[in-house]
Amino acid sequence: MHNKLANSHSPSKPYMAGLAVPVRELHANHRDEILRHFLLLNEEDRRLRFGTQTPDEVIHHYVESLDFDKDTLFGSFDSQLNLIGMAHLAYLPKAKGLPVAAEFGVSVLPDGRGQGIGTALLARAAVHSRNTRIETLFVHCLANNRAMMHLAQKAGMRVEYAYGDADAYLKLPPANPGTFVEEATNEQWADFDYAVKENFKRSNDVWSWFLGKPIVRPT
Ligand SMILES: CC(C)(COP(=O)(O)OP(=O)(O)OC[C@H]1O[C@@H](n2cnc3c(N)ncnc32)[C@H](O)[C@@H]1OP(=O)(O)O)[C@@H](O)C(=O)NCCC(=O)NCCS
Secondary structure (H helix, E strand, O other), X not given: OHHHHHOOOOOOOOOOOOOOOOOEEEOHHHHHHHHHHHHOOOHHHHHHHHOOOOOHHHHHHHHHOOOOOOOEEEEEEOOOOOEXXXXXXXEOOOOOOOOOEEEEEEEEOHHHOOOOHHHHHHHHHHXXXXXXXXXXXXXXXXXXXXXXXXXXXXXXXXXXXXXXXXEEEEEOOOOOHHHHHHHHHHHHHHHHHHXXXXXXXXXXXXXXXXXXXXXXXXX
């Protein structure tokens, strides 16, 4: 893997985070939501996300062992504040003479797919990687994972196939003032979006209690 990282692909333009989907950084207090998110993935989605069959016990253990000081996690919340999409950026151990690298893993719940959430999570992880001196972003996935392959190629990643698996690489340019502003803007906007959704949800809950039935509004 490391030799491949040394030759990783350099896109013609650095991959920029769009502001279309708000993406928040997740912390240890989001552990329950992260667990809920993974448990909602069906068997096939878990296989695509983790590369193998992943029963509930393994997911419980995985979430408990997440180290928020070492790795970075990102999330996207729907109007009901469910964690509809999330990404894990795991920093790989440094090896002498090789680029500093991080591995990206992502999942979006079926209801949220096809709306640019996966793209936004990848873009946010790419800009965060640049801002934290990562030189190569890496995604390992099953070669038949067409949605992830499409996402990776759209981001300018180079994809290599071997034995039914695929590795995608993105060589990242160094950070610049623009990348710091971009990430801070996205974080602020995501915080604002979350606060608006929180107020909206609270007012819905009050009306539901008052009327004695759930309020149904478009998401
Ligand atoms: C991969 C995944 C994260 C994509 O999330 P998403 O929010 O739907 O992603 P986006 O909406 O940003 O983009 C999806 C793109 O893939 C395309 N796509 C979806 N299914 C596809 C398929 N079977 N073949 C080719 N392209 C496909 C969509 O058309 C869209 O392309 P566009 O942006 O050019 O229109 C989601 O499908 C998922 O959670 N899968 C299960 C877990 C997984 O596979 N994780 C990746 C391994 S780490």
